[in-house]
Amino acid sequence: MRQIHVDTITKTVRDLCIDACIDIGSDVECLLNKARDTEVSPFGQNILDQLIENIDIARREQIPICQDTGMAVIFLEIGQDVHIIGGSLTEAINEGVRQGYRDGYLRKSVLDPLTRINTQDNTPAIIHTEIVPGNKLKITIAPKGFGSENMSALKMLKPSDGIEGIKHFIIETVKNAGANPCPPIVLGVGIGGTMEKAALLAKKSLIREVGTPNSDPEIAKLEEELLTLVNETGVGPQGLGGIVTALAVHVDTYPTHIAGLPVAVNVQCHAARHKEAVL
Amino acid sequence: MSKVIIHTPIVQEEIDSLKAGDVVYLTGTIITGRDAAHKRFVDLLDEGKELPVEIENQAIFYVGPTPPPPGKVIGASGPTTSGRMDAYAPRLLDLGLKAMIGKGQRSKEVVDAIVRNKAIYFAATGGAGALLSQCIKSAKVMAFDDLGAEAVRVLEVENMPLIVAIDTKGNDLYKLGREKYSKL
Numbered sequence: 001m002r003q004i005h006v007d008t009i010t011k012t013v014r015d016l017c018i019d020a021c022i023d024i025g026s027d028v029e030c031l032l033n034k035a036r037d038t039e040v041s042p043f044g045q046n047i048l049d050q051l052i053e054n055i056d057i058a059r060r061e062q063i064p065i066c067q068d069t070g071m072a073v074i075f076l077e078i079g080q081d082v083h084i085i086g087g088s089l090t091e092a093i094n095e096g097v098r099q100g101y102r103d104g105y106l107r108k109s110v111l112d113p114l115t116r117i118n119t120q121d122n123t124p125a126i127i128h129t130e131i132v133p134g135n136k137l138k139i140t141i142a143p144k145g146f147g148s149e150n151m152s153a154l155k156m157l158k159p160s161d162g163i164e165g166i167k168h169f170i171i172e173t174v175k176n177a178g179a180n181p182c183p184p185i186v187l188g189v190g191i192g193g194t195m196e197k198a199a200l201l202a203k204k205s206l207i208r209e210v211g212t213p214n215s216d217p218e219i220a221k222l223e224e225e226l227l228t229l230v231n232e233t234g235v236g237p238q239g240l241g242g243i244v245t246a247l248a249v250h251v252d253t254y255p256t257h258i259a260g261l262p263v264a265v266n267v268q269c270h271a272a273r274h275k276e277a278v279l
Numbered sequence: 280m281s282k283v284i285i286h287t288p289i290v291q292e293e294i295d296s297l298k299a300g301d302v303v304y305l306t307g308t309i310i311t312g313r314d315a316a317h318k319r320f321v322d323l324l325d326e327g328k329e330l331p332v333e334i335e336n337q338a339i340f341y342v343g344p345t346p347p348p349p350g351k352v353i354g355a356s357g358p359t360t361s362g363r364m365d366a367y368a369p370r371l372l373d374l375g376l377k378a379m380i381g382k383g384q385r386s387k388e389v390v391d392a393i394v395r396n397k398a399i400y401f402a403a404t405g406g407a408g409a410l411l412s413q414c415i416k417s418a419k420v421m422a423f424d425d426l427g428a429e430a431v432r433v434l435e436v437e438n439m440p441l442i443v444a445i446d447t448k449g450n451d452l453y454k455l456g457r458e459k460y461s462k463l
Contacts, residue, residue: 050404058409067345067355067408107345107428147360179383180360182405234461241456271406
């Protein structure tokens with residue numbers, strides 16, 4: 001059984017937190033450049049120019065692209081032949097978040113939901129764990145800002161609502177979100193499963209390289225159709241009107257119950273941050 | 280899109296001539312405040328106490344910056360969603376606050392208070408925190424230090440790029456812009 005020490009995990013999480021918040025992936029950068037070529041609204045073009053320049057400034061000055069450095073959402077794929085040694089896995093991850101948000105001068109935005117007292121170190125992280133075959137540990141960090149998280153929605157549709165009902169719900173969510181989630185957005189859509197499964201599918205679809213279609217051609221077609229519809233809302237960059245409201249729509253599905261049709265829409269701002277490492 | 284330079288404290292005549300959709304560069308000192316600071320402002324007012332900063336003819340920027348790395352005055356400093364301040368904004372506007380800087384649409388109550396007070400709402404680009412930080416020349420915490428990122432600061436800004444989102448007459452670029460491009 002392969003052993004991985006918790007100190008390695010802490011160090012990896014620390015570095016990923018900083019990297020994710022400062023250096024946006026080339027997937028988003030390419031799509032913003034493409035959006036700049038597509039957008040016809042003068043406000044939209046002006047905003048996209050700023051967002052592209054913002055990416056360069058963040059890299060050059062080594063500061064985060066956005067002040068909302070989010071809650072640290074972490075996906076773990078733990079190989080079943082891995083033995084984690086030296087302490088608690090959860091604590092190792094939270095220590096990595098603590099160090100990353102401190103050493104990277106990232107904002108500490110996490111607090112008790114009722115007392116509103118800040119934990120001061122951006123912990124705890126939101127950790128999703130999956131056991132997979134093999135002897136590797138894959139860690140993906142996707143810091144999630146709440147301008148966009150707040151505009152997300154979940155609905156338990158009726159089976160009779162069908163695909164049209166799904167499309168309607170997604171478009172209404174985008175219209176209702178308007179400018180708040182910092183468009184151009186990325187939409188993560190989870191269809192099926194149970195309530196929490198749909199939400200998790202939506203969230204997890206956002207760590208896909210942005211703009212990569214679902215491997216199922218039928219779902220990829222739906223993603224394309226949804227992207228066209230979302231861009232027809234006219235919301236545009238920053239909600240000031242335009243033809244680029246979203247950079248991509250990602251859809252993932254899972255079997256559900258005969259009585260149900262859960263749909264979750266996780267709204268992601270243009271700062272679609274995600275970085276990964278394999279140990 | 281005409282481009283105008285605006286200074287603080289806000290001069291009424293200067294903002295009266297601005298229209299929703301004008302591009303503005305703001306230079307001067309502005310105050311910051313977001314959710315927790317706004318709640319404290321209103322609590323202080325309810326208790327009949329004075330606010331810790333002067334708001335009359337001032338501009339408030341809804342921001343919670345990242346901490347300054349060594350050698351810098353501030354970290355990333357983009358706007359947060361203004362709608363969460365809607366519950367508090369009319370009260371501050373009625374006390375003389377002239378300009379708000381944030382992102383996203385505002386409630387009818389806020390638009391009414393903007394018109395009533397001939398105030399203005401500017402949109403800064405959400406998610407352009409690194410770019411906007413370059414316009415900030417100094418930052419000083421003025422109140423509620425315990426709130427960390429949410430503390431009230433006074434910022435000295437130079438040529439901060441903004442768009443007039445809601446002008447003094449209540450014209451709303453969020454509505455006008457969307458209507459122009461909507462196909463649904």
